[in-house]
Amino acid sequence: MIQTRDTQYFEHLLDKHRLKKTAPRLRVLSMMSSRNTATSQPDLENLMHDIDRVTLYRILSAFEEKGIIHKVFDLNGTANYALCSSNCTEHHHHDEHLHFNCVQCKNVYCLNDMNLPAINLPAGFEPQGFTIYANGLCPKCSKKAVKK
Numbered sequence: 001m002i003q004t005r006d007t008q009y010f011e012h013l014l015d016k017h018r019l020k021k022t023a024p025r026l027r028v029l030s031m032m033s034s035r036n037t038a039t040s041q042p043d044l045e046n047l048m049h050d051i052d053r054v055t056l057y058r059i060l061s062a063f064e065e066k067g068i069i070h071k072v073f074d075l076n077g078t079a080n081y082a083l084c085s086s087n088c089t090e091h092h093h094h095d096e097h098l099h100f101n102c103v104q105c106k107n108v109y110c111l112n113d114m115n116l117p118a119i120n121l122p123a124g125f126e127p128q129g130f131t132i133y134a135n136g137l138c139p140k141c142s143k144k145a146v147k148k
């Protein structure tokens with residue numbers, strides 16, 4: 001099972017960010033890492049019925065603040081969360097990779113290998129992060145489209 005294999009890594013991650021290793025936190029991490037798309041809070045609620053909404057909300061905001069997960073928006077404007085690459089730190093996210101919104105299944109994918117080019121903003125603008133989205137069909141949905 002994926003969960004047992006990764007628990008040690010997640011415990012280490014929580015240690016590193018000085019968060020207590022609670023069972024719900026570890027479950028949220030292993031759930032997010034087992035999915036290849038970003039996950040919205042309602043989806044996480046459905047996947048983990050035994051973690052109540054307030055607890056889940058607190059876990060997600062703590063993780064986001066610590067640089068463990070980052071927020072991306074799907075085409076409906078719903079916030080989705082994905083695990084960060086290891087170079088994110090507290091209050092400083094470096095998730096400068098392309099995000100892909102599938103117009104069919106509405107999933108958001110982190111394309112971690114697609115780094116964004118350096119963008120120089122006009123004088124006076126101080127960026128705190130960049131998010132660039134691409135829209136289209138994900139591999140799963142484009143395969144289906146061909147079959148038709």
Ligand SMILES: [Zn+2]
Pocket residue numbers: 067068069070084085088092093094095
């Ligand atoms: Zn991040």
Ligand SMILES: [Zn+2]
Pocket residue numbers: 102103104105106107137138139140141142
């Ligand atoms: Zn899709």
Ligand SMILES: [Zn+2]
Pocket residue numbers: 070072082095097099109110111
């Ligand atoms: Zn991402």
